[in-house]
Amino acid sequence: MEKAVEFSIITVSYNAAATIEQTILSVIRQDYSNIEYIVIDGGSTDGTVDIIRKYEDKIAYWVSEPDQGIYDAMNKGIRRATGGYIYFLGADDWLRDEAVMGEVAAFIRRFPGYSFYMGNVFLYAPALGWTKRQKGGRSTEEIKRGKMCPHQGLFTSRGLMRTGFDTKYKIAADYAFLLRHIVCGARFCPMDIDVAYYCLLGSSSGGAMYDEYIEIIREYAGDRYLGRMYRLKKTAGIKKWVKKGILAVLGKKIL
DSSP, rough: OOOOEEEEEEEEEOOTTTTTTHHHHHHOSSSOOOOEEEEEEEEOOSEEEEEEHHGGGOOEEEEEOOOSSSSHHHHHHHHHHSSSEEOOTTOOOSSSOTTTHHHHHHHHHSSOOEEEEEEEEEEEEEETTTEEEEEOSSHHHHHTTTTOOOOEEEEEEEEHHOOOOOTTTTSSSHHHHHHHHHHHHHOEEEEEEEEEEEESSTTTTTTTHHHHHHHHHHTTTGGGOHHHHHHEEEHHHHHHHHHHHHHHHHHHHOO
């Protein structure tokens, strides 16, 4: 009998009362049953914990306590995970529909043996009513140049994930993890599956993010792969000010 594909889905949250219920419901309503759901909260004070408690009978493990940042919280979730593949879903993101995890499991059964499976995500900007499909890097060369598969589309074997994220990076530790392992020969498989909706406006952006990417690429791939990232950094400030201007008109804020 073919062994079932088991997933550990980890949500990291902090003061996410406005969005986390949608995130939780998108997980616990999946048609696919081999899912272990873990929620790591950073000590929220806005009602997030009350929402988590509301669904705790559907959550394998949850905790609310201070942490040292998002990747420290993710590492806590990794240490608790028991599924064959680990997947991170942000507290303001949600899975595409109830069938998506079953589709991912079927794909992995059809194409077994990879360390990373990379699906698509929908970037969305709630204040602007804007949605765009994004695919991650489809080749080693693209990934070396900083074309990261967003973790909302990325499934990683738990055996590889045991080392966790390097918490010296505050914004791009997931990219450092991916690039380091791919350079060392870990195999990845693109999936043409739309996995989740990913909140764009709450994500980190600007010079600090590109500085981390540049440091990571330089360490694991070499300076010859930095051209794309320098170009993106050059235009990041302009894009951020345009985005802020639009949101100011709408009465919204961007991090």
